[in-house]
Amino acid sequence: MIEQVPTSVLCDEHCHLGEGPTYDPATDTAWWFDIREAKLFEAHLGSGALRIHNLGRMASALGRIDAERQLIVAEDGLYIRRIADGAMTLYRPLEADNPRTRSNDSRVHPSGTFWIGTMGKKAEPLSGAIYALHRGEISTLYPGVTIPNSICFSPDGATGYFADTGRNELFSVALDPATGLPRGEPKLLVRHRGIGGIDGSVVDADGLIWNARWGGGCVDVYSPQGELLRSLRVPALQSSCPAFVGPGLSHLLVTSAWQDMDEAARAADPQAGCTFLLEASAHGRAEPDVKLA
Structure with a gap:
């Protein structure tokens, strides 16, 4: 059964491909991307003030460096990126010589190491990879990933x-907590069957995995052992990625998309691409800052 929890629209701008949400508790500010529209x-959140920044290039995620800067x-x-004026300076190139790929899902490890995913712009099979930015150097963790x-x-x-x-x-892998780098080989945790597919996820303070199910219009909550514990309705079919936000980090921000939907599909899913707030009663946790060299 999919639960219906109190839900509101945080932003009614219809993102082509909403992704990469994160939240800064110090400023009560949520950030997310429309990858396709750059x-x-x-x-x-407190005031409801919204700003949209045009980046000039497709981007998919960010990590907070400090109060003044983001990666x-x-x-x-x-x-x-300087938060005050939006000025952006290249720190490290990544697949810059391959115009067929772009960045995708990424997140900061508690140690400050940044895991970064790439994929084909047309989701070409095996054309993506997962990298780690650790102490200023980028290494390849897992090549040959599709999405x-x-x-x-x-x-x-x-x-x-x-x-x-x-x-x-969905895979799990043992890591060195001090570095965020793998200690062993990945193990299959969940093989999703049925409606929709595994998209973006975030882990709460209890170790539960909150996963947006693309094409399923919901967020699934899994135990660390891969057991499905609950599912929460999202009012857009292509829910893409969650983040814990708000007082106590108990609410869930969920992005969505209208990518690959024709006129009939968009008419049937009128909130596709909107960004939502779910009163999920979550026991969330704040994202760590990314550490540079």
């Missing part, structure tokens, strides 16, 4: 998770 959204994951590399998603980490940093949406499989 936009960064900034929403102050933006973009189609051609990693950029340091990297669900990059997230246990609260103690000892376990990492990632998915290949192309295979509809």
Whole structure:
């Protein structure tokens, strides 16, 4: 059964491909992207103020460096962005010589290491990869991924998770908590069958995995052992990625998309691409800052 929890629309701008939400508790600000339209959204939850920044390149995720700077994951590399004026400076190129790929799902490990996913712009099979930015250097963790998603980490940093949406499989892997780098081989945790596919995920303070199910219009909650515990309705079919936000980090921000929907599909799914707030009674946790060299 899919639960219906109190839900509101945080932003009614219809994102082509909403993705990469994160939240800064210090400023009560949520951030997310429209990858396809090269936009960064900034929403102050307390006041409802919303700003949309045009980036000039496709980008999919960010990590907070400090109160003044963010690290933006973009189609051609990693950029340091000044929050005050939006100025962006290239920090490290990544697949900049391959115009067929772009960045996708990414998240910061508790140690400050940043895991970054890339994929083909047309989801070409096996054309993506998962990388780690650790101490200023980028290394390849997992090549040959079709659609990297669900990059997230246990609260103690000892376990990492990632998915290949192309295979509809979620994996877990043992990590060194001090570095965020793998200690062993990935193990299959969940193979999703039925409606929709595994998309973006985040882990709460209890170690539960909250996964947006693309094409399923919901967020599924899994135990660290891969047991499905609950599912929460999202009012857009292509729900893409969650983030814990608000007082106590108990609410869930969920992005969505209208990508690949024709006119009839969009008419049947009128809130496709909107960004939602779910009163999920979650026991969330804040995202760590990314550490540079």
